[in-house]
Amino acid sequence: MHYVRAGTGSEALLLLHGTPKTSYYWYRLIPLLTEHFTIVAPDLRGFGYSDKPPAADGYDSATNVQDVSELMTFLGIDKFHVHGEDRGADFAYALAATCRDRVKSLSFCEMMVSGFGLEETSYWTEENVTAQYRQKGIWCWHLGLFSIPHVPEMLIQGHEHEFWEMFMRQECYNPTAIESTALAHWVSCSMQPGGLRGILETYRAGFTNAAHHRALLKKGGKLHVRTMTIGAPEFFGPLVEESILRLAEKVHRSEIFEECGHSLALEKPERLAQSLTEFMLGDD
Template identity: 30%
Template sequence: MGISIPGFETRSIGVADGVELNAAVGGEGPAIVLLHGFPETHLMWRHVAPTLAEHHTVVCPDLRGYGASSKPEAVAEDTYSKRTMAADIVGLADVFEFDRFALVGHDRGAHVAFRAGLDHPNRISHLGILDIVPTLDTWNVLHGVTAAVAFHLYLMAQPPGLPEQMIARSADAFFGHFLEVWSTSSRTIPAEVRAEYLRACRDAVASIVADYRATATVDIEHDQADLDAGNRLTMPVTVVQQDWGRQLGFDAAATWRPWTTDLQHFTTQAGHFMAEEAPEDITTLILSLVKR
């Protein structure tokens, strides 16, 4: 791969059941793990990770099914559940011998981080969430014509077969659509980075769809079970998101409060790809989070 995070080395790390995660690693100090979103790879952290690495060990993996990480066939319902993907991240931390670590996720990575915080509270010291609401709440707040903004959620929730075929036959147009409409400027994702994202997604259609399909099935079951049991995120949590509440007609901060015990919630004027558009702001918020 021709593009990399400056000052970081890239490694392939076995985490579980023959699954290897491709990860960029740099710095020294208390650990921070950064999880990318859709339709990206770990390269989305290229402007944030180097600054964090001045005082932290920073690990930026490609999620299972994305980038250069393993893409196991979705032979079971939970192959791409956020519970399984969160276990990958804890397995990654085990390899580095991180007893506790801060975890920050964007978009799909934020759903994985959220699940890791619920399933492994003894391992996650601080939790950062960029531009999502919890999986269960995502489906609850989408309604009427406003749900059109999330048409891809409904497409990839369909049974195996049709979504994969449709997307694979126009992969660059499909994934490129989101890179365009979710960016506020053509400078947010330069041409060479865009090309790398499209190449990575083109090679991962089935696993990306499986990840999204799990969000409409087993992930909901896991979230509902935790909500019913009164389980909450017990570590300091920082949520940064666009003003989805105004756009979709709900109180985003209030949506997060039942899931947390120590919440700081911020809205941003940046677009969805905030770590690439406003890296200084996101870096500052992450550094503030890990000091709480």
């Protein structure tokens, strides 16, 4: 597992990225946090420079929780805060629900939990298709496509740059937030042997994740950990808080970043750093 470690703060903060990103996604955010936190930012399995094992080895949330929790143990960090965006937030919820004695606070951002609202965003309905333009949410058309075996690989291979540029920039309020250097890195990672498959397997594990999250709720009940949500009007918006409230006793801080899209750490890094610092180190 490839990871970045930075900062000298007494509080540890684990950052979990989304699709098709890597630990490089946090390049604008990390310098704003190193004064306050010891940052750990891994490339999740299947992404970046981390291993891309066969699908049978699992790309589900339970396996990713095992990966990152063992990484933190390896680094000698027992308790830590966690911030996740997109798919990383799905894993961050599962981590908080599995390692309840280790996660000090949860920042669940720009995602809906698998099994608790995410699947409905992919339904082909008039309301979903027009949701973004009516500022009522987002239509996640890609969930079904990415979960089909073999077909997305056939369509994307040979067009990785065009596809991921379109995919990431259409999620932004300001598409120029996706800089060419960063985009080139993520495209090159997706073109590594197993890179595209690793990305897509996280979607093919969607129903496994949903079942696992329902089991975590049944076993341990709702989360009691301090929880923050952040949504963006260009994507999930208020749906983020609605989803996690089905799994957490309370959302202690909830924000909507105006003039922002799905990539919070690239589009609003200063505001995100301030929110994380105030929430995790403050009393709210």
